[in-house]
Amino acid sequence: WWFWDPVENASLLPWLSGTALIHSLAVTEKRGTFKSWTALLAIFTFSLSLLGTFLVRSGVLTSVHAFANDPSRGLFILALLGITVGVSLLIFALRAPRMSANAGFSWLSRDALLLINNILLVIMTITVLMGTLYPLILDALGLGKISIGAPYFNSLFVPLTVMLCAFMGLGPVARWKQMPGRELFRRLLGAGLAALAIAVSIPFLYNGQWNVAVALGMVAALWIVLALVRDLFDKVRNASSALAGLRKLTPSYWGMVVGHVGLAVTIVGVVMVSNYAMERNVRLDIGEQVDLGGYDFTLTELGERRGPNFLADTAAIEVAREGRIVTTLYPEKRLYIARGQPMTDVALDPGLLRDLYVAMGEELDDGSWAMRLQVKPFVRWLWLGALLMASGGVLAVADRRYRRRRAATADRESMRPAREVRA
Template sequence: MLDKIIPEIGHFALILALLMATLQATVPLAGAATRRPLWMAFARPMASGQFLFLLLAYLCLTASFMIDDFSVAYVANNSNSMLPWYYKFSAVWGSHEGSVLLWSLLMGGWGFAVSRFSAQLPRDMLARVLGVMGWVSVGFILFILITSNPFERLLPDVPQDGADLNPLLQDFGLIIHPPMLYMGYVGFSVVFAFAIAALLGGRLDAAWTRWARPWTNIAWAFLTVGIALGSWWAYYELGWGGWWFWDPVENASLLPWLAGTALMHSLAVTEKRGSFKSWTVLLAIITFSLSLLGTFLVRSGVLTSVHAFANDPARGTFILVLLGLTVGLSLLIFALRAPRVSHIVGFSWLSRDALLLANNILLVIMTVTVLLGTVYPLLLDALGMGKISVGPPYFNTLFVPLTVLLCIVMGLGPVARWKRMPGRELFRRLVWAGLGALVLAAVLPLLYTGEWNLWVSLGLATALWLVLSLMRDLTDKLRNASSPGAGLRRLTPAYWGMWLGHLGLAVTIVGVTVVSHYNVERNVRMAPGDSVEVAGYTFTMQELRERRGPNFIADTATIAVSQAGEHAFTMHPEKRLYLARGMPMTDVALRPGLLRDLYVAMGEDLGDGAWALRIQYKPFVRWLWLGGLLMALGGIVAVVDRRYRRVRETAAQARFEEAQA
């Protein structure tokens, strides 16, 4: 009997979550404004209650998928009785309604985490932070209940079976990529809430940045992993062999990442030197606003993309209104409050302060570049001024030079001192790193292929400059220590986080550079017994056979790969036909390696037992995602820094500074 009313329980839990979020959004903020401790105390239990009811709603939707309740329209449209259980589990967020429910659940989870791990914050500050997060939750839960209810029934005409999950999504990538990406998107709501709370409370000091930095780093790390997983998923799932297409939906995730990167660096300056206060708050607002913009682009139906949820414009209108209210109200609060609580801190134009400012400016220019290339064609179309296509040539022409400039500044930053540094000393410290990067970048392409390539040398010089400047900075710190082990003990997790983050970017640049210029691709016609040579490997098709999976049938090729005349391994690319939807899909055969991937994808059946195959040799492609993981690890390591655990002392300091003011 209980299984018959699971959707109703989930729907009712959503309504209760909305009530909890509404109380969280109103009572604590009113209490902070009127200094009523009892009202402010509402924040924590309401955040916990909202999260628990959202979790109940999510579990109810998951249960409907697992028991094949096709009376629920969302289940009927995105599942099938033959679908493996693990894909039923991930199908919960495989389309619009469920993914928004996951977004709201994660939003509630972040609020619950803030309420649990920030208990030592000043009471009014915690009330304002959770109150702001409550307002965002109200918007998204209303969005679900009004336009995107995942519990709608198909009574009395219940289908015998479901339409199945989109075959593109029947992959391990769906299980891990969206949750990671959404954790990053939603995580930036925390630093947004801290920024608005600081403005409302008149507390733009080092204390609020110290409270906000760990949450920013964690959200940025999740978003970094999410973007890397999305790139990896597209690489092996779509059969093209590419890793980034400058697709508008891909750009939608890159925008908050770029702004969030600028925000992390700006928070460091505000905490250390007390400068960039207003700029840091503005970046927090911009970063979360870009997360909401990405949600609008994906769910409004204005984009045509393999990644987008093509939904009705009513949903897009709702999110656009939510985006407008969030951006408009937060900028209004910023305009009214920021001038009163900020002040100017002087610094030399040759210092770490100035270099981090240059870093911020470049990241913002890169963000605007991607934003214009993504949104401008949509605006022209919406205004009836024609259709234009903005593709890789635009983005590569502008983005690559900006990345090189950014890396030059990043190499200087760690070595420079705060406030002021003589130019002669900075030059002396880094001259050998610069010369070493140029020499190695010129020689390595010759050693790798026997030919020199300007663009490869430029990319390698950029990466080597980052690595060698990091090594110089680390060497200086160890050399200046009083004893051999003291230097390492003095290096904080925040320093190692920076080190790993910059190293990860260098590794990614190497991967991008090498695979972009030395990738080898051949499109061939092959039948059993045919052979072809690609990049020193011989690929021989041995047989073709038909294989039946749980919900598909597949034509499978067996391809023997040999090198220097000796058999090395066997690959099995497939062309699948998913039975419920009648949709064909390519299942790529990959032979991964640290220094190269071999990639085989089946195309069309050419008749007479022959198939079109795409065979690729992709050097250093794994370094793209390895670099992303190193960057994310750097963000996590920085959070371990001891000063972020001293919340009680920071809160006491904030109260003292408030009393002094």
């Protein structure tokens, strides 16, 4: 689901720094602090977007995801990147002293927790950036070719993500400026114990296999969600009714809730598919059956069909679980006539809790076929979490107070000439 391809990383980089920017903006808006940091993050986020465009379209790297191989276009984008970064940082250096803020905060406050999250997100950005660019820099300097793959990124990115989740649970519950540690501990004790108890039991319930990585990921996801539940409870408990209290909450708050829940859902998808996904390459003939992940795959039919521009070998594979038929999958091996190019048309049975995949390989000498079978649990949660995070951003932007603020700014601007005339 994620292969740490350089082009994939090029899209992740501005997402990480942009997420840090969103949270830094929240502190700047509420408390008037982090102004210089917010401006710097804005420069870095846009610069990383240009860097991603350069990597994808210049041909400087080889990837199935790259869009073009045009050195002249890449040179233009690189020049634009240099001008943008150079001019932006120059203006920032000249104007940064004017953006200082005198508001203070203690190290146990929402301000500090958001700052720590910002630092973690920036470290994650630098980690991915160095892993992506280091092989290109060595190659450009003639120092050899190396490849940095998933082991490097996972060994650094996963622990940083767990730390990020720990502070994400604390942030929404903490107060601005200062908060007693005893009160924060009292608010989140129940959420922490519940997250730990549920997370430790889930791997036992899933196929009876306990996995420490799954338990750790579930603790992180449940910690985020249950801390939000506690914060919601604190916000509505003094209202005349729970519904009345919920109605008073702003779209920007709901955006934060939905976005954080989206990350928790994505984490569940990540840990489940990474640790419980199963795959087998098998030989199947008509009537033969193979078991994988509790599902029985039986090849019931082989055939051929002609499409509008291809010839295809087809198969029908019946999938059953505990004696009950779940679905029938129809993979194909196609040969496109115009180009003489063979392609595999994968058969997929999607579901909220698992996806089943079957792909045809090659026909063997005895008339049987090589097949690849896959069972991927919770893989849909990856995309569901991404949709929730995007929806959270839309909700936050839709908050009416931003429109009121723009209207107030426009009113002040329209009044300025009249004041100048009277002066």
